[in-house]
Amino acid sequence: MNIQQLVLASHNTGKLKELQAMLGGGITLRSVGEFSSAEPEETGLSFVENAILKARNAARLSGLPALADDSGLAVDYLGGAPGIYSARYAGGQGDSANNAKLLDALRGVPSAQRGAQFVCVLALVRHASDPLPILCEGLWQGRILEVARGDHGFGYDPLFWVPERECSSAELSPAEKNQLSHRARAMALLRERLGLA
Numbered sequence: 001m002n003i004q005q006l007v008l009a010s011h012n013t014g015k016l017k018e019l020q021a022m023l024g025g026g027i028t029l030r031s032v033g034e035f036s037s038a039e040p041e042e043t044g045l046s047f048v049e050n051a052i053l054k055a056r057n058a059a060r061l062s063g064l065p066a067l068a069d070d071s072g073l074a075v076d077y078l079g080g081a082p083g084i085y086s087a088r089y090a091g092g093q094g095d096s097a098n099n100a101k102l103l104d105a106l107r108g109v110p111s112a113q114r115g116a117q118f119v120c121v122l123a124l125v126r127h128a129s130d131p132l133p134i135l136c137e138g139l140w141q142g143r144i145l146e147v148a149r150g151d152h153g154f155g156y157d158p159l160f161w162v163p164e165r166e167c168s169s170a171e172l173s174p175a176e177k178n179q180l181s182h183r184a185r186a187m188a189l190l191r192e193r194l195g196l197a
């Protein structure tokens with residue numbers, strides 16, 4: 001498939017920056033925000049379903065092939081929560097409320113039981129009713145810190161300890177995060193699928 005322009009089915013500027021950096025200059029990512037400010041309801045029960053739903057919506061609005069990223073944080077001690085509900089964990093009040101709620105939920109839980117993984121599913125549809133979306137996933141294992149550290153990135157980055165670098169993911173430079181993250185892993189697979197690798 002030869003794609004020059006893709007619409008990114010996301011209103012999250014953190015994702016847009018990371019995904020554009022990973023894709024490089026060959027493909028221009030345009031935000032679905034150029035076409036509509038309405039966000040589709042994420043009614044799926046899985047990352048895959050929500051990614052496809054967002055991609056179809058953006059393809060319909062833009063008339064362009066669309067890429068969606070559905071991602072989140074699955075915490076072992078919480079049975080995989082907040083998972084697909086990560087963005088809405090504290091009722092849609094934003095990242096700092098989500099982080100505060102997560103710290104509360106894990107208060108007093110020892111380090112060995114604070115394992116977690118970031119999950120990213122990328123879905124690419126050629127058009128709104130594409131019967132065969134391309135799906136790629138990436139996981140990133142870490143641990144939930146007891147206090148926030150670092151100010152790069154977005155979302156839960158300040159609470160996510162990256163064992164292979166011994167820092168939080170908000171303490172990584174954007175370039176380092178883009179080599180290690182769940183999103184980076186999913187994007188590496190997508191690049192292979194598109195023949196860009």
Ligand SMILES: O=c1nc[nH]c2c1ncn2[C@H]1C[C@H](O)[C@@H](COP(=O)(O)OP(=O)(O)OP(=O)(O)O)O1
Nearest residue numbers: 010011012069070071072073086087154155156157
């Ligand atoms: O690299 C990451 N570093 C930190 N936090 C992250 C990351 N990746 C996902 N996350 C968190 C943010 C949000 O709480 C949820 C994604 O929710 P998700 O619905 O996929 O994205 P969103 O609502 O922010 O934007 P949109 O749906 O328009 O793409 O997981």
Ligand SMILES: [Mg+2]
Nearest residue numbers: 039042070087
């Ligand atoms: Mg969302």
